[in-house]
Amino acid sequence: MEKFDFLRNEIDDLKEKGLYNTIRVLGSPQDAWVTIGGRRMLNLCSNNYLGFANSDGMKRSAIEGIEKFGVGAGAVRTIAGTLLVHEELERKLAEFKNAEAVILLQSGILANIATIPLIVDEGDIVLSDELNHASIIDGCKLSRAQVVRYKHLDVSDLTAKLEDYSNFDGRKLIVTDGVFSMDGDIAPLPDIVEVAEKYAAITMVDDAHGEGVLGENGRGILNYFKLEGKVDIDVGTLSKAFGVVGGYVAGSSVLIDYMKQRARPFLFSTSLSPADVCALIKAVDLLMNDPEPVRKLWENSAYIKERFSSLGFNTGHSKTPITPVIIGDEKTTKRFSERLFEEGVFAQGIVFPTVPKGSARIRVMVSAVHTKKDLDYGIEKFEQIGSELGVI
Ligand SMILES: Cc1ncc(COP(=O)(O)O)c(C=O)c1O
Structure with a gap:
């Protein structure tokens, strides 16, 4: 018996239930695109709504x-x-x-x-x-x-x-x-x-x-x-x-x-x-x-929400730029996020305890600094993986 066996057991349990978080490390400023593990990725999960985190x-x-x-x-x-x-x-x-x-x-x-x-x-x-x-x-x-x-x-x-x-x-x-x-x-x-x-x-x-x-x-x-x-x-x-x-x-x-x-x-x-x-x-x-960054944020979020809904994703009842893609099952959500990552899209799965059990989701966060081309790239990958995993 080791002193921290109880923590090791908890960690094994989290992994077993699909609740263990893999922490991604960014090697670039927080922006529309970021570098992770030397790869350039489309960033769809930060709270940097207006792009101010890397403002000149x-x-x-x-x-x-x-x-x-x-x-x-x-x-x-x-x-x-x-x-x-x-x-x-x-x-x-x-x-x-x-x-x-x-x-x-x-x-x-x-x-x-x-x-x-x-x-x-x-x-x-x-x-x-x-x-x-x-x-x-x-x-x-x-x-x-x-x-x-x-x-x-x-x-x-x-x-x-x-x-x-x-x-x-x-x-x-x-x-x-x-x-x-x-x-x-x-x-x-x-x-x-x-x-x-x-x-x-x-x-x-x-x-x-x-x-x-x-x-x-x-x-x-x-x-x-x-x-x-x-x-x-x-x-x-x-x-x-x-x-x-x-x-x-x-x-x-x-x-x-x-x-x-x-x-x-x-x-x-x-x-x-x-x-x-x-x-x-x-x-x-x-x-x-300057009202422009706020206007652009709303324009981008309206665009991605509309496209996700027409593809058949469940985006919940959001009234703001936060766009949850609700999948439900924790393991499928983790898999979805991993597949997005492999395809160059950084969008983390959110699971219990951050959201109630059974309502796991990919929380998509667009910003004012995403271009329409950026968003189209992300939407295409969501569509591809959504059909691959039977989510849509
Ligand atoms: C509703 C709400 N309140 C407070 C916080 C905490 O803010 P901070 O990251 O500045 O500690 C967060 C961030 O996750 C939040 O979503």
């Missing part, structure tokens, strides 16, 4: 940031790690999101984990969509509040659950992904806000897949639904459409002021590097001044 302008801003501020922030924000550019980015994001204030964090996952435990505690409740992202689930666990899961996108179920707790005197937080990352469907935020007002609940949305995608110039889900100022807590990530890394929370001045005093990742983990922050300042400028 942002790279130049990152280099200028390094020249001016060095490579590391050197401390946590509350001790010596707040540089002028951290505050400049917070101001710019607040303007972009039309919010009173913003706090920057080191990632989207940390933004959720930082926020929820500050809002609710033991004796309070969180009403959480059953398909919320793992970082919301972890934030809820850390808070020690009671979690009440409501059916996916179902405001009647949410209302019924709130009704059950109508005599409850603890705080109530309703939390939802804005755009659900594995299905591309959108939370019914206007209805959620209405119900929250009726039951005096605090509202929180995770806009990770909405910013840079929804609303005017990609301002996000609140702009899309004209709900700016009406949702209490707007969490975001800077690692998807923004193309770099980081997370943030936008909201009222009092919320952000308190978070800067007590949010644990803000207090206990070194702040974002100057290069990241300077690239992000440029990203916000690009978004505010």
Whole structure:
């Protein structure tokens, strides 16, 4: 018996069930085409919605940031790690999101984990969509509040659950992904806000897949639904459409002021590097001044969705550029992804626990920097392998 036999057994079990992830390593920048193992591959699975991860302008801003501020922030924000550019980015994001204030964090996952435990505690409740992202689930666990899961996108179920707790005197937080990352469907935020007002609940949305995608110039889900100022807590990530890394929370001045005093990742983990922050300042400028990348993203995603549906693939109920090709069985999905890889298309299979068992899929992510020729190449390979494996 070896100490880590229990982990070896778990790994064997994952392999047996088709749940073991082979991690692909990129030898080039994140872009429409990438190099993996020396081969040039069409990239259909990154979150680099707008192509900003390899933007020339942002790279130049990152280099200028390094020249001016060095490579590391050197401390946590509350001790010596707040540089002028951290505050400049917070101001710019607040303007972009039309919010009173913003706090920057080191990632989207940390933004959720930082926020929820500050809002609710033991004796309070969180009403959480059953398909919320793992970082919301972890934030809820850390808070020690009671979690009440409501059916996916179902405001009647949410209302019924709130009704059950109508005599409850603890705080109530309703939390939802804005755009659900594995299905591309959108939370019914206007209805959620209405119900929250009726039951005096605090509202929180995770806009990770909405910013840079929804609303005017990609301002996000609140702009899309004209709900700016009406949702209490707007969490975001800077690692998807923004193309770099980081997370943030936008909201009222009092919320952000308190978070800067007590949010644990803000207090206990070194702040974002100057290069990241300077690239992000440029990203916000690009978004505010040019609607073209967002328009192109939607054009590309409409094209691929239409072609996949006409070939007979099940692309679910996505309302956004996220395009799931739902296969169901885990092993066929893995095989599909491997065959795509052999044919020069990088599109990873997504299996449990990221999606429920039996709903495995290839999650296709196009970007604003794919050309129609790129997309046609990918579609042709999907058609070929889809028929080969009996999926279409
Ligand atoms: C809905 C949602 N929230 C949060 C995150 C985490 O963001 P980050 O990668 O910046 O930690 C993700 C990323 O997978 C996400 O999809």
